[in-house]
Amino acid sequence: MNAIAVQGISKRFGEHQAVDEVSITVPKGSIYGFIGPNGSGKTTTIRMIMNILVPDSGTVSVLGHTRASDFRDDVGYLPEERGLYKKMTVGRVLRYYGQLKGKPITEIDKEMKEWLARLQLSDWADKKVEQLSKGMAQKVQFIASVISQPELLILDEPFSGLDPVNAEALKDAVLELRSRGTTIVFSTHDMNAAERLCERIFMIFKGRTVLDGTLDEIQKEYALDTVRVRVTGGAPMLTGLPSVESVNDHGNYQDVRLTGDPQAFLQQLVQKTAVQQFEIKKPSLHDIFVRIARPAEADLTAAALGAN
Amino acid sequence: MSRVLIVAKSEFLTLVKTKAFIISIILMPVLMGAFFLFMSFAARNIDVETRPFAVIDGTGVLFEPLRAAATVRNAQAITDGERTGPEFVPSKVATDMRSSDDLKLELSEQVRTKKLFAFVEIPADVITATGGGVSSVRYYAENTTYEPLPRWLQAALNEEITKLRFDGAGIDQDLIARLNTRIPLSTFGLVERTTDGTVTEAVEVDELARALVPGFFLILMFMTVMTSAQHLLNAIIEEKMSKISEVLLGSVTPVQLLMGKLFGVVGVALLLTFVYFSGALYALFSSGRWDLFDPALLAWFVVFVVCAALLYGSVFLALGSACSDLKDAQSMMQPAIILLLLAYMGSFVVIQNPESNIAIGMSFFPTMTPFAMMLRMAMPPGPPMWHVLLSLAGLIGTTAFCLWAASRIFRVGILMQGKAPTLPELLKWIRA
Numbered sequence: 001m002n003a004i005a006v007q008g009i010s011k012r013f014g015e016h017q018a019v020d021e022v023s024i025t026v027p028k029g030s031i032y033g034f035i036g037p038n039g040s041g042k043t044t045t046i047r048m049i050m051n052i053l054v055p056d057s058g059t060v061s062v063l064g065h066t067r068a069s070d071f072r073d074d075v076g077y078l079p080e081e082r083g084l085y086k087k088m089t090v091g092r093v094l095r096y097y098g099q100l101k102g103k104p105i106t107e108i109d110k111e112m113k114e115w116l117a118r119l120q121l122s123d124w125a126d127k128k129v130e131q132l133s134k135g136m137a138q139k140v141q142f143i144a145s146v147i148s149q150p151e152l153l154i155l156d157e158p159f160s161g162l163d164p165v166n167a168e169a170l171k172d173a174v175l176e177l178r179s180r181g182t183t184i185v186f187s188t189h190d191m192n193a194a195e196r197l198c199e200r201i202f203m204i205f206k207g208r209t210v211l212d213g214t215l216d217e218i219q220k221e222y223a224l225d226t227v228r229v230r231v232t233g234g235a236p237m238l239t240g241l242p243s244v245e246s247v248n249d250h251g252n253y254q255d256v257r258l259t260g261d262p263q264a265f266l267q268q269l270v271q272k273t274a275v276q277q278f279e280i281k282k283p284s285l286h287d288i289f290v291r292i293a294r295p296a297e298a299d300l301t302a303a304a305l306g307a308n
Numbered sequence: 309m310s311r312v313l314i315v316a317k318s319e320f321l322t323l324v325k326t327k328a329f330i331i332s333i334i335l336m337p338v339l340m341g342a343f344f345l346f347m348s349f350a351a352r353n354i355d356v357e358t359r360p361f362a363v364i365d366g367t368g369v370l371f372e373p374l375r376a377a378a379t380v381r382n383a384q385a386i387t388d389g390e391r392t393g394p395e396f397v398p399s400k401v402a403t404d405m406r407s408s409d410d411l412k413l414e415l416s417e418q419v420r421t422k423k424l425f426a427f428v429e430i431p432a433d434v435i436t437a438t439g440g441g442v443s444s445v446r447y448y449a450e451n452t453t454y455e456p457l458p459r460w461l462q463a464a465l466n467e468e469i470t471k472l473r474f475d476g477a478g479i480d481q482d483l484i485a486r487l488n489t490r491i492p493l494s495t496f497g498l499v500e501r502t503t504d505g506t507v508t509e510a511v512e513v514d515e516l517a518r519a520l521v522p523g524f525f526l527i528l529m530f531m532t533v534m535t536s537a538q539h540l541l542n543a544i545i546e547e548k549m550s551k552i553s554e555v556l557l558g559s560v561t562p563v564q565l566l567m568g569k570l571f572g573v574v575g576v577a578l579l580l581t582f583v584y585f586s587g588a589l590y591a592l593f594s595s596g597r598w599d600l601f602d603p604a605l606l607a608w609f610v611v612f613v614v615c616a617a618l619l620y621g622s623v624f625l626a627l628g629s630a631c632s633d634l635k636d637a638q639s640m641m642q643p644a645i646i647l648l649l650l651a652y653m654g655s656f657v658v659i660q661n662p663e664s665n666i667a668i669g670m671s672f673f674p675t676m677t678p679f680a681m682m683l684r685m686a687m688p689p690g691p692p693m694w695h696v697l698l699s700l701a702g703l704i705g706t707t708a709f710c711l712w713a714a715s716r717i718f719r720v721g722i723l724m725q726g727k728a729p730t731l732p733e734l735l736k737w738i739r740a
Contacts (some may be wrong), residue, residue, distance in 0.1 A: 047554075047723075050558055052723065068561075069561075075558070077558030079555060081551040081554055081725075082551055082552075082554065082555050083552040083555065084550065084552065085546075085552065086546075086550065087322075096318050099314045100315070101559050102310070144555065
């Protein structure tokens, strides 16, 4: 069974099409990474999954339910814009958030004790939120989203603004939850974290789905068009070859993006110069992300120039 | 429903635990009590100075009676051997053939050097002159705002002059006083025949019942609504500014959140009502004025205060949810605050004449109903029951509409950041 099954949802704000015909299927028990540049529709999609926003069209089913009231208590949600009541104590905030998920106080207290200890916050349970450092507050926010022991956990940018130590602690916590059987969906800009943690990656860009699959599938799809070469004569030898789309010159070697078959390109290259190294490159998620999202910057620049 | 109650409980506890609330609920009556105590203490004790003043007596006969009157008055200003008022010490000025101007200049100098507090000039013809040609007694002082001395002088001189005039005309002043005795007028309610046929004694209306009871209802209603609405506004702005709203919306619907908050402040309104009524009942009990307590009025007050808290609360909450910071909220709130102030200020018209057309009209205007109708009910003869029920129906209808509209605005507003919406935008949110 799927934890999330979204079919062709769209959302428009005035003139702006924020999400356009997006479909996502998140299998139960998986860690699903949600990537995309700022303003691409990630948060809007997550809000529609959480029924905070209602889609203009399409259907959302979470944990087998289409009505939010049927699944809301079993879903933990850490929004990108998150906060805590400054004047409340850590314990009271966590109890309040837990109670809103319908959990009895005894269970909340047990869970709270465990999580506070795990994230080294045990001494802070009776302190007011305003006394916490930013990193501590973020950890408390994370605990607030998992205190109800949800079946599905949706984390919007959980690692942003955390120092490496705290980010690591949170990543471990996510893996621990995964081992307990919790399905986890998180959106992130941190491609390393996504690559390391996620079994499946979903990328949304300009409101549309551009990537959806396992990391292997995605890398295979994008692998064939980039090669790393080291040739006598360097970068100038690569220009003018028919299938070269762009060259990223690193000095001693060059990354070449191709429009055609790498084997044909190798034959052309051998005829032109001596080839010391030829490697079909497995692109990192970061490379793929940048490759998909970069035209947006070009569009923006063009728009800015047009406006001027 | 349980989620609504969880939100309500949290909201209630958050508000009643704030220092501002504790101060308002406990310290406010204490401060007011202390203020009244201080005022009465100050009134008794503020002025125990000796006030020497000079008298230029043109008539030659008024000084002695004036001195005698001052002696009597000074004796009255001593309670249990302790002085509770100023002492007036008149001294006669010998004219010594000096010109009036020289004399007044010299006396003015004495006032400046604090040897005298004031001086008074009584014209020679003040006893004989009558009708339009009466000369005035002239009072000179550096501190011209000081009232007790000139007030006393005017009364004492007039009494003495009148007496001299009557004596001059050969009329017995005691007889005149007897014949002139004024009769008091007391106000009563209407006489009724009870079910067993006896005629009930009409109740004498006293000022306490006429003004104090409605005034108490009015102030309590205003204070409760203001406290609740202000808290809701601050709470919703805090949630928006601290980005808490979306966390909450992951667990409850906007309507549950809205209703929870409103129920929380209704709880606070009831707590305030309970505390202040307990205080008022204690005051009535200790002063033996049980007759002023009417359980039916208390019950109506609870109904009206709940409606008012919901009505104004939903408006403040909706507007607050549409703003992103306190500054925006303050300008956005102005129309709502004016509405509330109008209801409060307008109520003084009702107190003056609860049966006037304007008072009746106001009691049917939903935003004013909780104030105006409550006052009409608290003052005799009271409105007919159909007035009360009709206005209540209007109030409940309006409250229901505001709750609905507020939930529509709230749904959109709570996730909005940045510029506050304009009125047309708000209307669009409601219709969306």
